[in-house]
Amino acid sequence: MNKMKYAQWAGFGVVLIVALGISWFSMGTMAMDFFHLPAWIAYAVSVAFDGAAIYVAVLSSEYAKTEDSGLMPRLVTMGMVGVSAWLNFQHASLMGLGLAGQVFFAAPPVIAGILFELFLKFENRKELRKRGKVAKSLPVFGKAAWTRYPTKTFKAASKVVLHRLNEVMKTETQTLDDVYQEDKTIIEDKTPVKTEQKTAAPKKTLKTKTAKELSSEYPDIDQIDADLSINKIVLTLWGGGMRDRDDLVATVSKVKGIEVTKNTVNRSLSRAGLV
Incomplete structure (x- = not known):
């Protein structure tokens, strides 16, 4: 002090x-x-x-x-x-x-x-x-600039303000989108699998290839981290060349250890703009 x-x-x-x-x-x-x-x-x-x-x-x-x-x-x-x-x-x-x-x-x-x-x-x-909550001051143009070129100086100051406004909007929008996507992923990951309570009805099985067949066809499947969200796993498999929806459903279900529906896979692809 x-x-x-x-x-x-x-x-x-x-x-x-x-x-x-x-x-x-x-x-x-x-x-x-x-x-x-x-x-x-x-x-x-x-x-x-x-x-x-x-x-x-x-x-x-x-x-x-x-x-x-x-x-x-x-x-x-x-x-x-x-x-x-x-x-x-x-x-x-x-x-x-x-x-x-x-x-x-x-x-x-x-x-x-x-x-x-x-x-x-x-x-x-x-x-x-x-905490970065105070706006930065505008550039100092000087009395000469305001006196001789008031219109140009005003336009320059307006461009600076507009640029900063766009930067703030871009940052805040990106943050909100990340939070929204994360919340959606958490909800999808935590949703319990609905199963039939009737004992007489046989358990539904996916009419797709077996896990062994998928692993042999796509050898990188075993290297996918199970902690990833469903959305990220779907995009990873899609980027690796897997296009069949049934294959995607079966593979994601195998990696996550839960039953994943085809609608969930389609939503992931739709949000990414792939379909």
Whole structure:
């Protein structure tokens, strides 16, 4: 942490100490003088109020460093700052200090709240920048370009914005497509095989070549990883030259160890644009 950081934190600490000191004194003396509470209760209430405000403020700063919304803690913090300023204002009024005294008592909590809000905005934007959620600034064309060639400069800036928009759309669309395909694959892989419950009906068998015949005809079948999705296995076999649907169904069923329907194979080929 450099000297400038130390100076910033020191300045904020001074403002915070002054605000807390005035709040502690104002609430304590007002509770004793006007509400006739014992001293220890009066100052305990002030400590509890200020302590809660500090806790919520710290919680807000932690939220600013995450992706979660810290709106509620920030609203509570601003609300407590407002209540503190109002109580100090009323205390000055009860003491008959006039407008100058009212502003004098009410200003420190408001100033501390404003400084803290600026700090939260800075921390939040810094975190967003780390995650790549802050847009890059446009290229600097300079005053001369805007003055002499305003139309060309505007078009150039528009092209930069359009290019970045297309890049974002391409990235987000690709991500959504990958997630969609992965979800579809998981659903297809995890779908239980529906079998007939009737004991009298014979078990259905695929009217295709045997696994031994397929392995001899396509020797690379045994090297296919069973952990691959059905979609990837179908595309692998298709790329290896296997075109017969029944052969594809039998081979995928053999590799995955489950009964795969011809509709599932056709959907895989259709999504890949092969049929």
